[in-house]
Amino acid sequence: MREILIACLIAVGTGWASAVIPVINAEALALAGGAVTSVHGAIFVTLALAIGTVFGKCTLFLGVRTGKNAVARKRAMEAEEEIEHRDKDAPRGRWAKLRDLLMENLDHPWRGPLVVFIGGSVGIPPLFITASVAGLSQMRIVPFAIAVFTGRWIRFLVIAIPAALAFHH
Template structure:
């Protein structure tokens, strides 16, 4: 039970800070504790990951007020610095692409649900990116949680079972 609680904490942490790899943690855990249930680990990680990503989803949706230091303060009468003007010019294409993508997501919500589901399962496109995009596209919380938990549960249950499956396969083919 202690390891499941630790796993939940690492899963939440990895959802918030992408530098933490829940995959590496999970493989290390199941290798050193082979008796752990892949089903329980998959469920705990899925809940932890979606709980952590919920902050990004809600912030992108505008449902969560971000701290003031994260908001850019602009004086509408202030002159734009040359550096800022250059940055705006360089990022105009990306901003336009994101705007068109957001509009497409609003027109075709099933596309965003499918993309998020695939991302939660295989990690491509990156799960962090589809989490934020789902929030920007105003995906329903129910769809976000359902697709995310199911995909993450399958992904991490299979990953948790993989060392045992690999060891069993190696044992069969070694004899």
């Protein structure tokens, strides 16, 4: 039991770090947590990892929203002005279209959390980018956090449970 508690504490910290530093791989910890603990332990470790990820993504979301990343906010406003003044028939870049589509969906009351959930569970669109853009959108933090939590916990469970069953069955 003590080992699972220590693993959960490590998982919360790793979840937070992986949420704000994309090169840190939370999925690797989910796999390791499943491999070295029982199925019950894997459930607790993945729960802690998902909670840490929510804290990290909310840090990113609020950092963008409150203007700590003023450059990103300014660029988003300039992009909105550019969109408003652009000729609707003019050709647009691929990334501009994707950004506009993501922002449009994140602003929607139920499509926004769905996009975040899909990004958290499947990874497309990448959750780091989605969380950053969501901070610029009209999405509220509670639906954002719930979508991140459920998406990430499902993803981590899908990785950890088979490993726990393979190593401890």
